[in-house]
Each structure stands twice: as structure tokens, then as C-alpha cells.
Amino acid sequence: MTYDATIPLRLVLHRAEELARRCDKPVLLVYVIDPRYFETSPFGVPRTGAFRAQFLLESLVDLKKNLKDLQSDLLPRSGRAEEVFPELLPRGSVLITQQEVTRDELRVDDALRRNLEEQGVSWEYCWGLTLFHKEDLPFQGDLSNMPDVFTPFKNAVAPELKCACNQIPAPYSEEIKKTETGLRIRPCFPAPARGALPLPKSIEFGDLPTALDLPCETSRAVAGWPGGEGAALRRLEDYMAGPIETYAETKNNMLDPFASTKLAPWLSNGCLSVRRVFEALRRVESTRGASASTYWLTFALLVRDFFRFMACKHGSKIFLEGGLNGKRIQWTGGDHEFRLWSTGQTGYPLVDANMRELRSTGWMSNRGRQNVASFLVLDLHVDWRRGADWFESYLLDYDVASNWTNWVFAAGLNGRVNRFNVVKQSKQYDPDGDYLRHWLPELQHLSIDHIHEPWRSTEALNYPAPCVAPERFAERKVSHNGHGRAGCRSGAIGED
Incomplete structure (x- = not known):
């Protein structure tokens, strides 16, 4: 099994089932918790x-339970992958x-491969995590x-996926309906059959703890994210049953738990x-018809692919x-600005x-991610890598390729700078200030006229003064082009 912070995908299980049947051999499913993924980063x-x-x-825990239902099991191990696997x-x-x-991850793979070759163990890679x-x-x-730009990438991999305009009124155009059959994607593999992953007889599998003693206070989170396939499938079913219908209109809402799919952590x-x-x-498209919402969610899945392939390329x-x-x-900004x-x-x-x-929940919407990234790099002038x-460290839906490539884009280090006006964005995407009041209790008493710019009020006494001059946002326009921009979608789908 894979040893990094990603649960094994079904393709790996399918291949293991195939080899077990062909060679009449047992299957040992291993997850290695590598201490390197819990170390302190160079930035502390x-x-x-x-x-x-x-x-x-x-x-x-959920994976182990599901495997037991298949008469199999998961063996958790702690240590460096290149040392654990040769012993097993x-x-x-x-x-x-x-x-x-x-x-x-590739450096660990190289070290592991050398150790496995020395003792006559072969290795098969399975591609995953992309559409x-x-x-x-x-x-x-x-x-x-x-291409290093999303639109040419999308046009190359999905030329049939087109949209006539950014906002599509009902009735939807024929071009939108093409999304129902336009993409050629490999189908999902079925779950392994019961008993198809026979266990080795000499392994003691043990149990996993059900919780960590960690300071996770999520009572104010806009949604819940219990780990595991079961919770993921329930969320997917609930979202496709109804909320998907308004995704195109609600996806930038930062407070509604069903404004976007929020499937990214899973x-x-x-x-x-x-x-x-x-x-x-x-x-959904086959039963209720294609729509702007199904188009834009498909679009978001392609953005996610784009960043993983960008990481693979660069x-x-x-x-x-x-x-x-x-x-x-x-970089003129330092520790003070970052704090x-x-x-x-x-x-x-x-x-x-x-x-x-x-910081309180491990979640942030895509709209929020674009704004805070722009502010850190282009207004506070702090190194984007921080x-x-x-x-x-904090994102529930952290994905190494999406996160780091997105931040490269946010810093304008892909050849294009996108600077966001955080005041104008606040007014546009949280017009009544409901999201701001939810997370900034010291501003709850401010009116709509002042909550987006509390420095204009004499009543925001417990809220910090702006760390950069507000005048710089007075005339700045939002430098993005709505749905069509592959912006700072850090962490898999990000907003979705």
C-alpha cells in the first residue's frame, strides 16, 4: 500500500486482488505512518x-473496518517506509x-526501491488521484x-466541455448539455469481493486508536468532516440529491454548509x-439534465487534475x-506580518x-484561499512558501500538488499576477457580513456599512487597525475572471 498521507485507492486493491487470484498468494495491506510527515517544517x-x-x-479506522468486512485487514506500521517494507x-x-x-515522496520511493531490489522484491506503481x-x-x-495555463489544458483534454459564457441563464444552452457525454474517463473499479484479499497467516494486525489527544475545536465549523469512505459517500449522496442544483450560484458562499460539495478532505x-x-x-445529468452547476463542478474536477499534472511536469x-x-x-515582509x-x-x-x-477548523473556502494568499504575498510581501x-499544516484537504502549485500561481511565479481587492471581495461575496460576524465576534455589532471596513467606524475598538493602508484597495479592481480562472485552489478542489 502507499505509505504517505493518502489512503490506498481502489485501483491498488484491484491490482492486489488480481495478483492474489492469479498467483494464489496472500495479500498484506499495509499503511506506514512515516514520522517525517509529522516533523516540524523549515518554517517552524x-x-x-x-x-x-x-x-x-x-x-x-474506517478502512480497517471495511477490510475486515471483506475478510481482510489493515496492518498499521510506524517508521520510515524504506525500512518498514523490507522487513515485512x-x-x-x-x-x-x-x-x-x-x-x-519520490525521494522516499528511490530509497525504498534500492532496498527492495537488494532482497528480490518487485514493485508496481498504480496511477491515481486524478480524473x-x-x-x-x-x-x-x-x-x-x-500547457502551463489551465484553459489550453482544459481545451486539450476535454475539447467538448465548453461554455458559451460565464453566467448561463435558463434554459441552458446546447453546449452545456454536451457535458453529459463529452468526457472519456476510465470507470471506477468495483469493491474487492469478500475473501478476495486473503491474509497472511503469521501476521498480528492489532488495532488502531479511535481518537488522538489533539486540540481540535471545531464547534463553529460550517460543516463536519469525519474521516473515512463511509462519511464521504454519505456526503456525496446528500449533495447530489439536491444542493448540486444551485452549485453555480452558491459556490462562493463561505458560510452555507451546502453551498459547495466540501468533498475535498475525502x-x-x-x-x-x-x-x-x-x-x-x-x-445527475442523465436523470435531471445537464446544467451550469454540473458544468462548473466538472470544471472544478479538471482544475484539480491540472495542478497534479503541473506538479508532475515541473x-x-x-x-x-x-x-x-x-x-x-x-520579500520586505517578515515574522511580524506573517504573525x-x-x-x-x-x-x-x-x-x-x-x-x-x-486555524479553528482546518477548512477554508476557495474564495477565502484566493484572497488570503493574494494578501500575504502581494500586500504584505511575505515569502509565499510560508x-x-x-x-x-492546517488544511484538512491538504494535497501536496494542489497546495504548492496553487501558491506558486498565487505568487505570480507562473508568469501571471492576480491581485485581489480584499475589501471589494468582502462586499461582493459576503454582502450582509454574516460570514464576518460568525468568525469575528468583536465586529458583530457593526452595521453593513462598516463591517467590511471597520476602520471607518468609531465602534470597532477591540479590532486591530489595518496593517497596510486601506487606500491601496480604494480603486483596485478584482483581478480575476470569475469561473474561468484556475486560481489559488489550494488543497484538492479547495472550495468544493
């Missing part, structure tokens, strides 16, 4: 924070894992000719397949200060509310 933050650690544990696998074994694409299989892309195998951890979501969307560049273009930047941002004390309500939500590092 735990790489895996409390929320994600708890979600991972719940997901493993006898000569002639086959190790099957998900294929990794990013730097740290399109890598081999099905219309690009060269190393993705060197893949997708990022492998509890839910992106292809399962795609197939659920197709069923390798370690997504972690370097200069990003994809190697640009040298003089204001990370604790939600900048004096800008939209930024502060989102950062407090993240923001990416903070998100890695």
Missing part, C-alpha cells in the same frame, strides 16, 4: 497538524503502491508539452475517488522560492475571518 510549523492527523486516523516482504513479493509525483489517467492525456509521456486523503464524483455527476520547481519561472523577489496574517489580526475582516476559520507551509 508541524507538517501535519492536529486536524489532518485526526482525519487520517479516522480514515484508517519476503523475497519474491510484489509491492503495489500509488504512483507519487512530488519531491519528498484522467496520465496515459490518456494528449501530451508526451513526460508532460513537457502540456478526495485528498483517497477516501473518495474523483472518478466516483464524476460518475455521480453523470447520473517537479521540485513548485517548492522553490522562484517558482516555475525562477523569478528573484525581495498578523496567520492569527487573523491584519485588520482586514475578510482575511482575518478566513484565517481564524482555518503561506503554503501554513496551509500544509
